[in-house]
Amino acid sequence: MKKIVCLVVLLCLVFTACSSDSEEDYIYKVRYRDLSSLAIYAGEAAGPVNVQYNNLKRTELARHYFAGLYNHLLHDSLSIQFNGDLITYQYPESRSRRKIVSKYAYRNDSLFAIKTDGTYLFAAMGNNRDSLYRRLSLVMYPYVVAPDVYRDTVVISDQPFDYKKDMASLPLTKYTSLDDLKADGDTIVWCNVKYLFQ
């Protein structure tokens, strides 16, 4: 009898120890970065060339071209937890960490925490809990320092970069379109990084 009790207790412990956390307990954090939009164009007399590196890890390329402005840990301090019709959203603010427990809503492909005053606090892009992400675009291009003097610079934005529409509006850019890349050494690099929650 004693052995049967021991067996039952042991089995209960095993089940308890390895039962998966419920979906409500799961904390969504940025666990992956999607760098698949990294584009590198180099100038040649015949026209711009799309350079495809053979690196499996795109992080090294992003670090090389965007220097310190590409931070793969950028959104690591964000966390989102769903509990019924509430979310717990934690985010950094002025060197401290804020936590808000509130109702939430999806609006325009984004998740918002609804504050007590009714205003919406942006948490992440996406329209369901399995497609949440944050976004950051980086562009490296030659900046006009003085007539015929250029210096490579990097601009960042939370809006995605579309070279067809946005190249000419880069601040003091040498290039207004890809066709301006004509000489050896002409280079433009951009990436719309997605920081993916999981």
Place this chain on the structure above:
Amino acid sequence: MMYRINLFRNILLLGLTLVFFHACGNDDDTNSLRYKNSKYIKFEVYAGSDNGGVLINKKVDSVRYFNAVMESFTNAMISFDANRILVGQVSISESSPYKFENGLLYIYNDGLWQYFGYGNTGNVTVRQNYVAYKQNGGAIQRFRGPSQESYTVEEAAINTPFKELSGMEKKADTLIVCTRDSYFK
């Protein structure tokens, strides 16, 4: 007899426990492939001559020529999640769309399906081409070759000042083309 029954019970209990632990283990780990090793499947050294570059049988220090440009996979891992390949090293993990087509691995980069090797979700071989050259014994120059299954010396020469093998006219001209396979399992 009693001793045997107890032994049988204990073994049964241990077996049951192992089965339960195995059944409820974390499925995420089962599909992670770890970097095992790399090897050169091609390492060709060409030297200049009056008749252009010729393939020679000479041992060269591959680290000296390629270490600066070759991608390191130390502690790298690959896993698959639905239609995405996850590539990780230390705390840096990337996620990209991928597909296997006729056993070849393609990863979606900048609007194109880029070749990266071959295999399946249980084991992957990443194939990469690299080139190094010296003009008339000068400094070593090196670059990453394109992502493709095979890469010939003629293709490599186009991207060097020699332009073609016949352009290697000086004895101290050197051109090295290598293909490295890196195994994940």
